[in-house]
Amino acid sequence: xxxxxxxxxxxxxxxLAILACVLWGTAFPSxxxxxxxxxxxxxxxxxxxLFASYRFFIASLxxxxxxxxxxxxxxxxxxxxxxKLLIFLGLFQTTLQYFFFYNGxxxxxxxxxxxxxxxxxxxxxxxxxxIYKDDKLNLQKSCGLIIGLVGVIIVxxxxxxxxxxxxxxxxxxxxSSAIVSTIASVIAKNATTKISPMLVTAxxxxxxxxxxxxxxxxxxxxxSLNFVGFTPLLLVYLSLVSAIGFALWYTLIKYNPLGYITxxxxxVPVSGVLFSSLLLAGxxxxxxxxxxxxxxxxxIIIINYQKTSIRKVGRP
Numbered sequence: 360x361x362x363x364x365x366x367x368x369x370x371x372x373x374x375l376a377i378l379a380c381v382l383w384g385t386a387f388p389s390x391x392x393x394x395x396x397x398x399x400x401x402x403x404x405x406x407x408x409l410f411a412s413y414r415f416f417i418a419s420l421x422x423x424x425x426x427x428x429x430x431x432x433x434x435x436x437x438x439x440x441x442x443k444l445l446i447f448l449g450l451f452q453t454t455l456q457y458f459f460f461y462n463g464x465x466x467x468x469x470x471x472x473x474x475x476x477x478x479x480x481x482x483x484x485x486x487x488x489x490i491y492k493d494d495k496l497n498l499q500k501s502c503g504l505i506i507g508l509v510g511v512i513i514v515x516x517x518x519x520x521x522x523x524x525x526x527x528x529x530x531x532x533x534x535s536s537a538i539v540s541t542i543a544s545v546i547a548k549n550a551t552t553k554i555s556p557m558l559v560t561a562x563x564x565x566x567x568x569x570x571x572x573x574x575x576x577x578x579x580x581x582x583s584l585n586f587v588g589f590t591p592l593l594l595v596y597l598s599l600v601s602a603i604g605f606a607l608w609y610t611l612i613k614y615n616p617l618g619y620i621t622x623x624x625x626x627v628p629v630s631g632v633l634f635s636s637l638l639l640a641g642x643x644x645x646x647x648x649x650x651x652x653x654x655x656x657x658x659i660i661i662i663n664y665q666k667t668s669i670r671k672v673g674r675p
Contacts, residue, residue, distance in 0.1 A: 384630020453567020507658020
């Protein structure tokens with residue numbers, strides 16, 4: 360079965376999209392545990408960037424090695440114009456997004472971060488209304504948007520009160536990460552029309568990881584992280600999450616409408632909340648988290664639901 364047939368088959372699309380989102384959801388508690396075991400404090404921004412640089416550098420090597428074994432060294436070559444595009448994408452998708460994400464996650468809970476990360480989906484709907492003539496807001500999208508945003512508000516309510524719990528360096532950074540990710544997805548979809556999704560994933564991670572590393576060593580030593588016990592395994596696991604998750608996602612958005620694939624992102628907060636509650640102490644699913652999770656997931660499904668999408672997933 361050819362790549363296009365695999366990634367446009369409606370059943371395989373669902374399985375692969377859900378797999379990518381489940382993997383991303385497991386990253387929330389895995390990162391929190393990594394911070395604890397490596398003794399990275401909330402304000403150790405440069406240590407987090409160093410950790411991120413190692414993670415994405417390893418992920419890029421995994422993908423480049425896989426591509427080399429499959430198709431040889433010639434398949435790794437890029438045009439200069441393509442390289443410039445991937446450096447730009449790496450700056451967005453890896454450097455900027457994960458600067459906000461890693462530091463934001465350290466200042467909020469895994470459950471809140473996994474739900475707030477979906478705000479980029481709703482922002483995309485609003486931006487598309489003003490940019491694309493064929494993607495205007497309608498009643499269906501407006502209902503989904505309102506329901507989802509109500510969920511985002513509810514997750515920021517303190518338990519037992521109606522006071523907002525919002526930190527710029529916590530929840531604010533997570534939302535910023537989601538916005539950057541939305542922009543990067545549009546750039547990535549355009550890039551995959553002329554470059555292999557595998558190479559788009561690998562090279563943007565490689566470029567982004569190098570930038571993160573160069574920024575971090577201004578303040579910390581490259582050997583500042585003390586990898587002991589099972590922490591190296593956590594780093595490898597997170598690298599695999601990035602490599603597999605983004606490789607699948609970029610290939611899916613190459614062969615399918617971006618809006619249709621985005622529907623499956625409701626699995627990210629579901630997976631994030633589930634695994635955070637299982638693996639992190641003090642992060643049991645409360646009533647407000649559960650309600651917010653339902654509303655955010657429902658909002659994303661409503662926005663992206665199309666009767667024709669079940670019969671025709673791929674491009675016409």
